[in-house]
Amino acid sequence: MQYVIKQSDVITTQENGVSRFHEYRFQFQNASLGVSEINGRYPETGYDVDEAVEQSWYVENGSGVIWVGGQEHPIAKGDMVHMLPGEKYWVQGDNLRLVVASSPEWSAAQHKHIGA
Numbered sequence: 001m002q003y004v005i006k007q008s009d010v011i012t013t014q015e016n017g018v019s020r021f022h023e024y025r026f027q028f029q030n031a032s033l034g035v036s037e038i039n040g041r042y043p044e045t046g047y048d049v050d051e052a053v054e055q056s057w058y059v060e061n062g063s064g065v066i067w068v069g070g071q072e073h074p075i076a077k078g079d080m081v082h083m084l085p086g087e088k089y090w091v092q093g094d095n096l097r098l099v100v101a102s103s104p105e106w107s108a109a110q111h112k113h114i115g116a
Contacts, residue, residue: 002027018042021100032105038064038093043113047088052110053102057081064093088114 011023018040024033036057042048047067063076068089075081075096083089100106 015042016044018044026105029105031101031103033102034100034106035060036096036098036100038062038091038096038098041090041092043090046113046115047090049086049088049112049114050083050102050106050110051112052085053104053106054085055081055083055106056101057083058099058101060097060099062094062096064091064096066091 005024005026009025011025012020013023014020018038019042020037022035022037024035026032057080059075059077059079059081061077063074065072065074066081066089067073068081068083068087073081075091081098
């Protein structure tokens with residue numbers, strides 16, 4: 001059993017200079033955890049949707065707006081966002097840092113981009 005994931009083992013992906021995601025890979029599939037850093041709009045156009053995971057986002061730092069559930073919601077440090085599978089969203093952030101918990105484990109195969 002892996003009890004600690006070192007920062008040197010974190011997988012980081014960057015998208016268009018707006019979003020950087022740090023993925024912490026556990027040895028189980030019932031949940032996953034990551035940290036998202038957003039400066040600007042993500043995705044840059046349209047919406048994203050996670051078809052198979054429920055997500056909770058904790059706003060660790062910064063502020064912004066998330067569009068989910070058909071409306072915009074301002075978010076700031078200390079707020080939580082919860083999304084069910086299949087919900088379209090976008091987020092606009094200014095030095096926004098989100099702790100992202102997904103259940104079951106997040107995978108790229110279930111993550112979709114929907115054009116504008």
